[in-house]
Amino acid sequence: TQLLEQSPQFLSIQEGENLTVYCNSSSVFSSLQWYRQEPGEGPVLLVTVVTGGEVKKLKRLTFQFGDARKDSSLHITAAQPGDTGLYLCAGAGDSGTYKYIFGTGTRLKVLA
Amino acid sequence: SQTIHQWPATLVQPVGSPLSLECTVEGTSNPNLYWYRQAAGRGLQLLFYSVGIGQISSEVPQNLSASRPQDRQFILSSKKLLLSDSGFYLCAWSVLNEQYFGPGTRLTVT
Numbered sequence: 001t002q003l004l005e006q007s008p009q010f011l012s013i014q015e016g017e018n019l020t021v022y023c024n025s026s027s028v029f030s031s032l033q034w035y036r037q038e039p040g041e042g043p044v045l046l047v048t049v050v051t052g053g054e055v056k057k058l059k060r061l062t063f064q065f066g067d068a069r070k071d072s073s074l075h076i077t078a079a080q081p082g083d084t085g086l087y088l089c090a091g092a093g094d095s096g097t098y099k100y101i102f103g104t105g106t107r108l109k110v111l112a
Numbered sequence: 113s114q115t116i117h118q119w120p121a122t123l124v125q126p127v128g129s130p131l132s133l134e135c136t137v138e139g140t141s142n143p144n145l146y147w148y149r150q151a152a153g154r155g156l157q158l159l160f161y162s163v164g165i166g167q168i169s170s171e172v173p174q175n176l177s178a179s180r181p182q183d184r185q186f187i188l189s190s191k192k193l194l195l196s197d198s199g200f201y202l203c204a205w206s207v208l209n210e211q212y213f214g215p216g217t218r219l220t221v222t
Binding site: 099 | 144146148153154155156157158161163169171202204206209210211212213214215216218
């Protein structure tokens with residue numbers, strides 16, 4: 001059974017601080033996605049990483065896929081209150097992309 | 113552009129009553145479709161997925177069922193709701209390596 005563990009589960013920081021969220025598994029994924037979710041809404045796709053070692057940047061957010069395609073990280077530089085939300089990683093199984101395994105989630109709160 | 117619709121947005125149902133949640137996708141053909149359930153503030157649990165009309169794969173044995181009567185329509189049903197069926201239900205569609213979610217349905221079973 002493929003599992004994705006996210007850490008930390010909760011994070012409360014001051015505006016302007018940097019943070020990193022981790023997504024780890026013992027399984028290999030063909031691709032990995034990061035989502036942000038606001039309360040009462042569906043998750044919104046932020047990025048997809050496909051190649052081992054791949055790094056993608058989205059403004060102040062930097063996403064990295066592990067060399068072995070088993071883990072990923074999300075780094076936010078100079079966090080802002082608008083970054084507040086639930087961050088979810090999801091991996092597509094190596095045997096195909098029909099099923100996505102979701103991580104346990106990281107709830108981020110950025111205080112002004 | 114592609115759009116995904118889910119309704120209703122919220123639903124309060126008594127224990128033992130039936131359930132029908134509907135999801136439709138516009139702007140794409142033959143999408144993979146998914147139903148997830150999310151506990152408060154946590155990750156998503158995959159309930160069902162479908163790669164084509166009439167093709168349903170169930171991930172978790174439970175009180176729910178799914179059907180895909182048309183290419184872009186996905187329905188989640190139950191004959192008799194349990195208290196444990198309460199939660200936030202999300203429909204999604206995927207293409208290649210990306211999934212896109214609907215706005216969700218908040219179901220409260222009383």
